Every structure is written in C-alpha cells, then in structure tokens.
Amino acid sequence: MDRTFKKLLEGYNAFREKYAHGDESIMQYLSQHGQQPNAMVIACCDSRVDPAVILQCEPGDLFVARNVANIVPRYSTEVRYQGTSAALEFGLCFLGVQHLILLGHSQCGGIEVLLNHKALPETDFVQNWVSLIKAPFETEKNLDEFAKQALRQSYKNCLTFPWIKEKIEQQQLTIHLWFFDIKTGQIFTYSEQKKTYVPLDDTFGLCHQQ
Numbered sequence: 001m002d003r004t005f006k007k008l009l010e011g012y013n014a015f016r017e018k019y020a021h022g023d024e025s026i027m028q029y030l031s032q033h034g035q036q037p038n039a040m041v042i043a044c045c046d047s048r049v050d051p052a053v054i055l056q057c058e059p060g061d062l063f064v065a066r067n068v069a070n071i072v073p074r075y076s077t078e079v080r081y082q083g084t085s086a087a088l089e090f091g092l093c094f095l096g097v098q099h100l101i102l103l104g105h106s107q108c109g110g111i112e113v114l115l116n117h118k119a120l121p122e123t124d125f126v127q128n129w130v131s132l133i134k135a136p137f138e139t140e141k142n143l144d145e146f147a148k149q150a151l152r153q154s155y156k157n158c159l160t161f162p163w164i165k166e167k168i169e170q171q172q173l174t175i176h177l178w179f180f181d182i183k184t185g186q187i188f189t190y191s192e193q194k195k196t197y198v199p200l201d202d203t204f205g206l207c208h209q210q
Contacts, residue, residue: 019058019059026058026059026060027059030059030060035060035063035095036060036095037060037061037062037063037091037095037097038061038097038098038099039061039062039063039097039098039099039100039101040062040063040064040065040087040088040091040092040095040097040099040100040101041062041063041064041065041101041103042065042066042067042070042072042084042087042088042100042101042102042103042154043064043065043066043070043103044066044067044068044069044070044103044104044105044108044110045066045067045068046105046108046109048105048182049103049105049180049182051064051101051103052064054180054185054187063087063090063091063095063097065083065084065087065088065091067083067084067129068109068110068126068129068130069104069108069109069110069111069114069129069130069133069147069150070102070103070104070105070108070110070151070154071084071110071129071130071132071133071150071154072084072088072102072154072155072157072158073085073132073157074132074157074160075157075160075161075162085161088100088158088161088164089163092163092164092167092173093163096172097173098172098173098174099173099174099175099176100158100164100173100174100175100176101175101176101178102151102154102155102158102175102176102177102178103178103179103180104147104148104150104151104177104178104179104180105147105179105180105181105182106143106144106147106179106180106181106182106183107143107144107182108143108144108147110126110129110130111130111133111143111146111147111150112143113126113127113130114127114130114131114133114135114146114150115135115143115146132157133150133153133154134153144179147179148179148190148197151177151179151190152177152190155175155177158175176189176190177189177190177197178190178200179197186199186200186201187199187200188200189203191203
C-alpha cells in the first residue's frame with residue numbers, strides 16, 4: 001500500500017474516532033436531527049483550498065459546492081445539467097442558509113486555462129466551463145487579480161437567480177466574496193465601500209498571529 005493512500009485510511013480512522021464513536025457523537029446527532037448549516041460555500045476543486053479545513057469547521061457547519069474555478073453560472077432553466085445551480089437551490093431554498101461565500105484563491109488552474117487557453121491542448125469540458133467567465137482583452141494578465149475579478153462576475157451571476165435576489169432584498173441572505181492566498185493562508189474579502197479586497201481579519205476585527 002502506498003504511503004499517500006495509507007494516510008487517507010489513517011485519516012478515516014481518526015475521523016471516526018473523533019466524530020462517530022459514542023451515542024453523543026456529532027455524526028449521531030446529525031443523523032438524528034439532519035443538517036442545519038448557516039453558511040454555504042462555492043469553492044474551487046483545488047486540493048489546496050478546502051473550505052472546511054481553512055475555516056476549521058465541524059461536520060454539519062458548511063454546505064459546500066465545489067467546481068473548477070469556483071464559478072457560479074448565470075440563471076438558466078434551458079441547460080439540463082446544472083450541478084452548481086442545483087446546489088445553490090438546495091442550500092438556499094431547502095436548507096435556508098443565510099450566508100453564501102464565494103471562495104476564490106490564488107494560483108487557480110481553472111483561471112489559468114481561461115487566460116491561456118490558446119497555449120494549452122484542447123479539453124473536453126474544462127475550457128467550455130471556464131468560458132462562463134469573460135476573460136479580459138489585455139495581453140498582460142495577472143492571474144490572481146483576474147481570479148478576484150472572476151469572483152465579481154460570479155456574484156453578478158448570483159443576482160440573476162430570482163430567489164437569490166429576493167432573499168437579498170428581504171435581508172435573508174448575505175453574499176461574501178472571499179479570496180484565499182495559498183502562500184500566506186490569508187483570506188481577503190471584497191469591500192463594496194472601498195471597491196477592493198481587504199484582509200478578512202481587519203474587516204471583522206479578528207485576532208491573528210504574525
């Protein structure tokens with residue numbers, strides 16, 4: 001057995017020991033009472049950007065949907081298969097989450113495919129998916145800066161969903177745009193007032209160690 005796969009099995013055993021053993025376990029509670037997450041995250045599939053790990057959440061805390069480049073498409077009922085849209089509908093309309101976090105990140109491979117598609121081999125699905133985000137026309141493109149712009153596009157796409165717009169207007173839902181820097185492990189959040197991304201720590205007065 002290779003070392004990487006062995007690590008997965010050891011992790012599984014540790015998970016069961018921490019969360020599933022005993023009548024008072026978290027998984028026992030969630031089995032009996034169902035899930036009631038207060039927040040939903042649209043995140044990238046990138047293995048370095050796991051929302052539950054970054055936010056140190058317990059099972060049941062987050063409703064998470066992940067796709068390449070953490071894209072939210074525009075509202076449409078004409079396309080038959082809409083995984084991200086279905087997840088949004090389930091999280092917001094069935095579970096009633098009150099916070100929707102769009103979580104982008106640095107060094108995003110999906111955004112790189114979008115910006116450099118001419119230099120890459122053709123793909124069956126990835127290029128078509130990331131093309132939902134409109135790439136800039138400039139020849140000099142900063143990958144991370146455009147990933148932040150892409151979050152804004154996904155936010156605007158969220159507003160094309162009638163039930164999302166209604167929940168925002170009724171103050172039943174807040175959408176957060178977060179950008180995770182892989183190198184530093186820091187999250188930046190978009191400030192509508194400042195029209196730029198600012199450290200999440202500063203926005204919510206969090207204490208952090210240097």
